[in-house]
Amino acid sequence: MSLGRPLHTHGELKGVRHVRLLKLMTWEEASITTVPEAARCVSDGQGGWHTLESAPVVVSGLRDPRIVAPGDVVRVREGSSLISVIWRRGARANSLFATERCNSLCLMCSQPPREVADDWRVAEMLATLPLIDQDATHLGITGGEPTLLGPGLTDVLEASGRLLPQTQLHVLTNGRGFRDAGAAAEWIGAGGPRTTWAVPLYADGAELHDEVVGAPGAFDETLEGLVELATRGARVEIRVVLHRLTIPRLPQLAAFIYRRLPFVEHVALMGLEPMGFAKTNRDRLWIDPADYVDELRAAVFHLANRGLATSIYNIPLCVLPRALWPFARQSISEWKNAYDPACSGCVLREHCAGFFTSAGPAWKSRAIRQFSEEELSHEMA
């Protein structure tokens, strides 16, 4: 059972031509909003919504009315009953989906790429940006590989700078495209200091990294991309997905990051998301997090001691030794976040990352358990 609300529901749609992006809002908000008039979609107070045009779009009979709320941006299509939330007010994380295409093929990809012509997504992102709350603190751009959009990515970054100047951007990229100095200058210039480039690095050597990302030569291209990012003063995060292939060299990778990439602002060490290729490759990738605590701990303290901000994502607290709790984050988006039956009654639940909804029994650590108030206060003492 998911912790948060899913991102899709169905309903009765009238008046939709082609594809429409709508900003849901109350009447009060509609009177003061700066959102383009055609996108304003107000609540009828009874679970339905409609635009303010002479031939309005009318949304009613939602299968799950809780999926949407004022402030959300939804996509509807002509001839479909699907209502998709593409930006949700108050969510832990919101991301724009840049493209399904990717030039890597990671063994654990949770969003397996497809070679499709989806350049239309640039236009959709550009249309979405004006509908996002201007006080949004963070916005992600993900894919696929966003840099495959080329100048389209530059356009999106520039538009976000104009429309959401207060919002921090977080772009997930394999960094390979940045080795082209001209393209790097464009993207980094457009992203400006509001943008953090989150680049995955899975090993301190080409052989292992290239195996994990399924692309020969990728390691060196990423390193050259990182050089371009650093040279231009871009803000860089390094992301490492933890699995059976990456764990053995994790401590050495931490040392490599400090010695060769000391400019990075943040290192995220991330538990596996059981989706997409990760499911297909489960037997090759799975290692119980309880069995890699030593490597994780060695890497975390190596980095943190040296002043590199370090986070652990997607690993529940009960699996981690107490020393690593300060580094663990509630990293999983609410709509795909869940807790185990064993978590009911656990006093740490409110602070814990929990699990991906997609994590079945084959992905369950043997260390999962609950903490009682008593045990916690006893251990604290």
Add this chain to the structure above:
Amino acid sequence: MLGATTAQDRGVRLRSVALSTRDPTWLLTNDEGDYALVTPAEHDAVRAGALEPGSTRFQDLAAKGLLPNLARSAGLARLDEAVRRTRKGFLLEGPSLHIFVVTLRCDHACHYCQVSRAHVDAQGFDMSLATAEAGVERLFESPSPSLTVEFQGGEPALRFDLIRHIVEAVERRNLVEERAISFSLVSTLHHLTADDLAFCRDHQIHISTSIDGPANLHDGQRPNPSRDGHRATLVGLARARAVVGHGGVVALATITKAALNRPREIVDTYRELGFHSIFLRPVSPYGFALRARRRIGYDVGAFLAFYDEALDYILELNRQGETLVEVYSAILLRHILTPFGSGYVDLRSPAGAGLGVLVYNYDGLVYPADEARMAAETGDRRFALGNVDQPLDILLSSPAMTWLATGSVAETLPGCRDCAFVPFCGADPVYHAAAQGDPVGDRATSEFCRKHLGLFHSLFRRIAEADAETMRTFLAWALQKPRNAISEPGYVER
């Protein structure tokens, strides 16, 4: 900090040395300051290009660039170059330490005095106002964004009026220059008045003093007219701390022959006085010290034995939760454990002499290092760069600079260029010129070299043992953090 691409087929320059460890261990290093500790068999295999590809050791050394037969890929080569540029980044900054010898007069007659000194009542040993002002002109000619102005002597407190004048002139000038300025004062503390101390506080002048250990040791080698040097220093320390704050005064201990068997007592003196750092400095062979050698000097090996025992004791105290930093080890560890340099002007390559330090002597002559001034005081005039009235570029292209430059780049010097410790060490052309007559010098008979070899062996032996508590201390020192901020060492590179 990152620069242009280098040739893709760049080979790795590997250096190695056998360490004095319990289990036979070789140290491998490269120009980027990476290191690895390997077995003799692994070392042979590395040298022969026969390490098994795909083995953990192979991957470790390949990632660090410690395999001489493995070319670095384009991306790695660019990152390597960035590390080298960062470590040598001080080169682009110009002289950052500017020492003013405001007077040579001093009421102490320390047996090892490096500086040569004049009697406290002597005439003609004070800096003129014109010289002081010319020195201020010179220091702002340095392009360095950060400048340290240090007052030395003699006993500089005897001319605190000059110190005031220079500090105020620097601050006035800095309103337009906008450099990061820091001031420091090297003093016995005996003569600093309440007004002087208030001035130090108001202008953030860091104070450094000499405390050689317990009273009988200190007074035995630092005689002053009233024969109460130690007591007067403690009085001065308390007075100074009351005004500039507890952390505003640091101290160093000069280790003489008489000190060699008293490492713990010396460390304990610092603890009792509430210091959180100690700088254990061997007597140096300059100036008066060279002549007094038989009385106070010793073989480097004896110093190293002393130092090792003191370091063990300091590490034990840290283990028990005390904060006590040995300043020189902290500098060496920063060179070893981080990809950055420390910019420490007395241990870098190219050497700090002239390129990092300028000394404005009381008589208007300019020297490339405090030690050069001391050598000059004994009659060797080759060390003077020129006069303080000459512009900086003239001083830095003087015959003395050209001469010293022949021994300034450690990576090119015989005995250094193949030394595994050279990425963490430095060149000291002034020492070698003064002690051996030639800036290049002969490492086989160099005390500078023997001392540093000993210190590096001592530190790497402990790194090889990787005791968690020792590594916590080492990391805290290298990273300049409180030890309790390092709750566990994490992965230790070995």
